[in-house]
Amino acid sequence: MTTRLALKQITKQYPAVVANDNVDLTVLPGEIHAVLGENGAGKSTLMKIIYGVTKPDSGQMFWNGQEMRISSPSAARELGIGMVFQHFSLFDTLTVAENIALGLPSTIRLDDIENRIADTARQYGLDLEPQRHVHTLSVGECQRVEIVRALLGRPQLLILDEPTSVLTPQAVDKLFETLRKLANEGCSILYISHKLDEIRALCHTCTVMRGGKVTGVCDPRNETDASLSRLMIGTEPPAITHNERPAGEARLSVQRLSLPKAHPFATELDDIDFEVRAGEILGVAGVSGNGQQELLAVLSGEDTRAPRTALVFDGRPIGDKSTAWRRAHGIGVVPEERLGRGAVPELSLAHNMLLSHQTRATVSKGLVNRGAIQSLAAGIIQRFKVKAPGAQAIAASLSGGNLQKYIVGREVTRNPKVLLVAQPTWGVDVGAAAQIRSELLALRDAGCALLIISEELDELFEISDRLVVLAKGRMSPSIKTSQASQDLIGQWMSGLWDSTGAPAGTEEPVC
Structure with a gap:
């Protein structure tokens, strides 16, 4: 089977840190692939390289078996790569529809885009009002905009950076149904999350990063939350002690x-x-x-x-x-x-x-x-x-x-x-x-x-x-x-x- 995406020895260095250090990553068609690591491990930098936001210092990227250099997000979208960022890339003074229109061909009418947004949002249980201005939205609603924008592009590879961080359990279940459906249709998904139970429930493969390097690849379905935590941060998180006590005035x-x-x-x-x-x-x-x-x-x-x-x-x-x-x-x-x-x-x-x-x-x-x-x-x-x-x-x-x-x-x-x-x-x-x-x-x-x-x-x-x-x-x-x-x-x-x-x-x- 031809790989959907293959990264070979990707390196990206900033003045104070090596964000990615000779990273290898392989994603198959229809695979939901988690990238797991503690904050600052280099996950988001790697995703930005794939999406064309950041250029690597060295290394190779192969897309559907052919070597590629992705120069910009628009070039990534033309190839069929969509991304939902953890920090949103939305213009506050534009409406939901206007923001989404920026990533679509200019020949599409705005009212058609509004109808497509409403249909997609309804289909996937992500309530949105296309004519609403972004500055009036909560963080959770902004995340819905980003997800719907990515889905409208019908991607071959969908990158999700903390997509459920401000979604309700019901919305998460609906999103997982959507992602499994996309995967069954052949779409590959790169999934970044710190929620270990989500990764175990959703993902087929997990690449673990620490300090900018890949430290292991596993099948998360065969792991526990504790074992994934040890792979990610080297230990299990400390237990939280919450003792009941009388409140004051x-x-x-x-x-x-x-x-x-x-x-x-x-x-x-x-x-x-x-x-x-x-x-x-x-x-x-x-x-x-x-x-x-x-x-x-x-x-x-x-x-x-x-x-x-x-x-x-x-x-x-x-x-x-x-x-x-x-x-x-x-x-x-x-x-x-x-x-x-x-x-x-x-x-x-x-x-x-x-x-x-x-x-x-x-x-x-x-x-x-x-x-x-x-x-x-x-x-x-x-x-x-x-x-x-x-x-x-x-x-x-x-x-x-x-x-x-x-x-x-x-x-x-x-x-x-x-x-x-x-x-x-x-x-x-x-x-x-x-x-x-x-x-x-x-x-x-x-x-x-x-x-x-x-x-x-x-x-x-x-x-x-x-x-x-x-x-x-x-x-x-x-x-x-x-x-x-x-x-x-x-x-x-x-x-x-x-x-x-x-x-x-x-x-x-x-x-």
Whole structure:
């Protein structure tokens, strides 16, 4: 059988690191092939070389048996290679249809593209509105755009970089059905994920990378999560210890908050009411696009339309307070979008400290203390095991998982009274995810009140003390995690609950 893709001795070196070191990779037609490795192992660089984004320093690439040099993504698409990036390549001011049109022949009418998008999205269970502007989408919805754009190209090879990181379990199941169908039709799939159970359930072959080199090839169906973890990071991830403990006083309260849509495609918030107490983690579950983005904007101060008394922090109404005021008084934020919101891509890690660490130690009389911010950044790099050449590394040069560790570390080291976190371990390897979750639990144990928005139900069940669900802008009652089940939370994610917290349609038993 002719191979679909073969890489021979691919090497790519940057000034501070060898990203790919004589990498060999073979993918057969109809094969779902996983590429597994910890953050910074060189996986994304290798995929960008295949897709023509990055040129290798040396090595050979064979496509359907013929040697090729792919000069650009457009050349890759003409060959039949599609890619879904972990960090999205979308223009915020264009609509979904306009973004997708950029990768299609200019002879196709926009209304035809909109119809094709709607049909493809419906076929694969990836809800999209073609006329919606990208800047109004959540991270999960942006990921759907990328997946649909790749599928519209009818690729012979589809590269997926962390495709399920912000998808719900139901959407993941639907995506897997799609990928298996594509593979049965002869499409090859390169699948990058840190979710070991997904790789074992979906993939036929797994190539393991560490430090830019291939360290092994295996059949993941014959492995366990523990054995794959050992292949990837050399050990099993540390166990998370979550001990129940009584919570303290309410640190952040939201009282009868209702807000109209900020734009036509936003989600209206309807009578939101909850509190987060000192020394507890409140987990917020829900399908992407159900109000999580809007809720975080209100809590962080990005959206100040809330009535003054609807938000109370340490007994003080703050609905009208700015983001800067809230940060200065002890509210930290880790947004779901790493590049652009969590970090300025073109700035160094040290200068990115100034997004949240503006104190007398770092800024005095309008002057930045460079030594102080470099020292703070270096401390986070060391403590959170961030793979970066140093505090002067540009944020955009880090892998997604390493940048996530840095942003979480930046907020954790502020010792906030309240920490708001969206998608804390998106695109992060198993070892780093365990470290981030342990740090969040340690912050809780130190008395911080944490609100964590995540579409990873396993993660929420692992670290949360209480759970709520956002569905269509409405919030469910809270329930202790120890009393909840994934089935119950799944029902609530469809909006099926009553005021008592019981699933809709059920009645309390009569004694």
